[in-house]
Amino acid sequence: MAPLVAALPSLVLLVTLPPGSFGGPWAAWLPPSISGLSGSCVSIRCRFSFPEELRPPSIHGLWFFGSPYPKNYPPVVARSRGGRVHESFSGRAQLVGDPALGDCSLELRPLGPELAGKYYFRGDLGGYNQFSFSEHTELDVWDGPALSVPAELVAGTEAELECRVPDNCPEWRPRLSWEGAEELLEGSARERRRDEDGAASVWSVLRFRPRRRHGGARVTCRVTAGNGTLGWAANATLDVQYEPQVLSVSGPGEVLEGSAVVLSCEAEGRPPPLLAWFRGPAVLQEEPSAAALRLLLPRVQPDDAGTYSCVAENRHGRHNRSVELHVAYAPRPPTLNGTLWVVAGEPLTLTCGASAHPLPIVSVSRGRRLLAVALPSRNVTVTEGHRDFTVTTPGRGAAGVVTVTGVLTLRGTLDPRLAVVCSAHNPHGSVRQQLRFHHPGGLVWAKVGPVGAVVAFAIVIALVCYLSQSRRKKAAGSPEVTPVPPPAGGGGT
Structure with missing residues (x-):
């Protein structure tokens, strides 16, 4: 029934x-x-x-x-x-x-x-x-009141705690109160009673807006009856979730090429965030539910210099902080560019450049005489005013590269030992590159290394072939063409 x-x-x-x-x-x-x-x-x-x-x-x-x-x-x-x-x-x-x-x-x-x-x-x-x-x-x-806490408390989002007790003893009516609620901003409580199917209950609802600092706070619902002779209580520790925050990123500002580098990141968030190290869009390392993450670069190279970002992310948000890494290295062998051959007396354009960090001091010398010095720290170029050398536009090309451009004019009797030297140095080392000239006859040859030698040799062969072919044509009786001078006065009919 x-x-x-x-x-x-x-x-x-x-x-x-x-x-x-x-x-x-x-x-x-x-x-x-x-x-x-x-x-x-x-x-x-x-x-x-x-x-x-x-x-x-x-x-x-x-x-x-x-x-x-x-x-x-x-x-x-x-x-x-x-x-x-x-x-x-x-x-x-x-x-x-x-x-x-x-x-x-x-x-x-x-x-x-x-x-x-x-x-x-x-x-x-x-x-x-x-x-x-x-x-x-x-x-x-x-055993005590039933204290209901939302499955998820999110910082900044309104939430409710509910405390409920049965009210089925006519002699002892329960009275409810909250303890610890005074720490909750914007908190308010209200009490209600329900009688359903012959069974009654009383409950109180505490409405508030949690903050990050409320995480770990203890809230108590206390029940008394019989003029305080009977008492019960239920406690809840608030687990407030919030978007992550990268607290710190650390690492050396500058390291020497070949060194090992450790970049460290610390973050917080509820739930614990996914931590990841980025360089540009590339993910270098990541760790779920982590409070800290270290990134090891075992042997840094100049290409490893740049911006590294630590990103913390959970379902409530995302936050990041960055650290800049500089890699110091000695100058790379300088590049000394010039025309492969020139005629004595004509100008020869030279460019001397070298890459390093910190930026190198680049100098150009001829023999023992210093012709020009580029001082990147002062963003100036100093020249000695040599009559065979004029500095035009000093500047910087790619990152970490210092260049000096000059025009060298070879005049008069040429020294068989004529050479131009490009040097570069910084606190971590120095290098130099030499451009030596050869001048058979009226030509001046610039020896710039194996590739330049091959090109120069090809030019010589082509010139010899051209002269031989011209002589054969003359021996075969090629008619001579004598130019006819224009009429006196240069007038026309």
Whole structure:
């Protein structure tokens, strides 16, 4: 037989009916479930009816625990007339309703976890007119209030904490209060009561907007009853989630080429963020749910110089900080460029350049005489004003490269040992490159290395072939063409 509490909530109230006024079949109305605080009490409101034609001389009742059927020998909780009850309920259970009036209400006190379970009522009208109702109440005994915390508290987002307690002991009405809530900004609490299916509860809602600093804060819902003689409490430690923050990035500002470098990053966030080291769009290293991440560069090269970024990311946001790495290295062999060959007396354009960090001092000399010096730290170029050398436009090309451009004019009698030297140096080393000239006949050759030698040799071969072919043409009787001078006066007809 299904419970009728939901359909007939008014029947839960105690209504005085004279004997013999019962009608309809055997039926009972009681809350399907009820709860109470340990050490407090609970009152189970109960009504029942039986067929009117029975007209019993007396009406009694009793409560069973765990089963409605006597053949199962369930513990007897309470009786409306004298008789033995189970020792667990002796002095703690009382059938406070009057079965003669259809009231089967039961009261239990003090509550303990051993009293939790199912309670069944059995009507006794004498003789064979006894009936065990399948409708029952299941009692739940709480150790304290139920404190509900949202599955996720996010900094800056409004949240609610709910504290709920049963209110089924008429003598001891619970009172709720919050402790630790004063630390929560914009916090407000309100209390409500609900009576549903014959079981009542009271709850308080604390609404607030958590901040990062509230993480780890302890909030307590405290319940008192009986003018403070009874008390319970439930605690919650706030786990506030928030977007990540990169706290620090560290590493050497400048290291020498070939050194090992460690870049370190520390971050925080809830949940712990994914940490990653980036260089440009490339991910160099990453670690999930980390508070720190180290990036090892075992042997740095000049190409490793640049900006490195540590990025922290979780589902609430993303944050990054960067560190700049500079790699110091000695000058690379300078490049000394010039025309492969020139005619004596004509200008020869030379460019001398070298890369290094810090930027190198680049100089150009001829023999023992210094012709020009580029000072990148002062962004100037100093020249000696040599008559065969004029500095035009000094400047910087690619990053870390210093160049000096000059025009060298070779005049007069040429020194067989003529050479121009390009040098570069910084605190980590120095290098030099030499451009030596050769001048057979009226030509001046610039020896610039193996590649230049091959090119120069090819030019010589081409020139020899050209002269030989011209001589053969003349020997074959090629007619000479004598230019005819224009008429005197240069006038036309």
